[in-house]
Amino acid sequence: MNTNGLIRQATPDDVHALIELDSYATAHPSRRVFINDAVIRQQCLVATEAGQCAGYLVLTHDFFNHGFVTLVVVSAEHQRQGIALRLLAAAKAACKTTKLFASTNESNMASQAMLAKAGFVPSGRIENLDEDDSELVYVKFIR
Numbered sequence: 001m002n003t004n005g006l007i008r009q010a011t012p013d014d015v016h017a018l019i020e021l022d023s024y025a026t027a028h029p030s031r032r033v034f035i036n037d038a039v040i041r042q043q044c045l046v047a048t049e050a051g052q053c054a055g056y057l058v059l060t061h062d063f064f065n066h067g068f069v070t071l072v073v074v075s076a077e078h079q080r081q082g083i084a085l086r087l088l089a090a091a092k093a094a095c096k097t098t099k100l101f102a103s104t105n106e107s108n109m110a111s112q113a114m115l116a117k118a119g120f121v122p123s124g125r126i127e128n129l130d131e132d133d134s135e136l137v138y139v140k141f142i143r
Helices: 012-021 023-027 029-040 083-094 109-117
Strands: 006-009 044-049 052-063 066-074 099-105 121-130 133-141
Touching: 006 083, 012 023, 012 029, 012 044, 012 052, 012 066, 023 029, 029 044, 029 052, 044 083, 052 083, 066 083, 083 099, 083 109, 099 109, 099 121
Parallel strands: 066 099
Antiparallel strands: 006 044, 044 052, 052 066, 099 133, 121 133
8 A cells, every 4th residue: 555645635726636637527517616616615635646636535524414425536547556545544534523424336346345445334325316326325433
């Protein structure tokens, strides 16, 4: 696991780099707006490697009044290096509630494995968000 990088609060100066490392954001204006809004609201943590943005995580506290990891993105060239796990650990540290939730699609086996490795446990499922692909909800108990 690469531990040389830094996790910090994203700043407006990071927004362009975060969009560039997120292939979905480069193609979808709504994701670009989402990233910018999360940074402005101070809900975005960024992972840097060698001074460059390598990934980001959005943490809110409006999921039934609990912490919720809305999104984790790691650039293609930095995947499988432990960056997502470091971002999740930082989200746990920044979480203001005793439960931290996250979710992923049932089809996303890599994300499910990552959440399990980070200590999240299954908490339920939500149907009908994406056609034929349930959303699996996970929780990590903090205190």
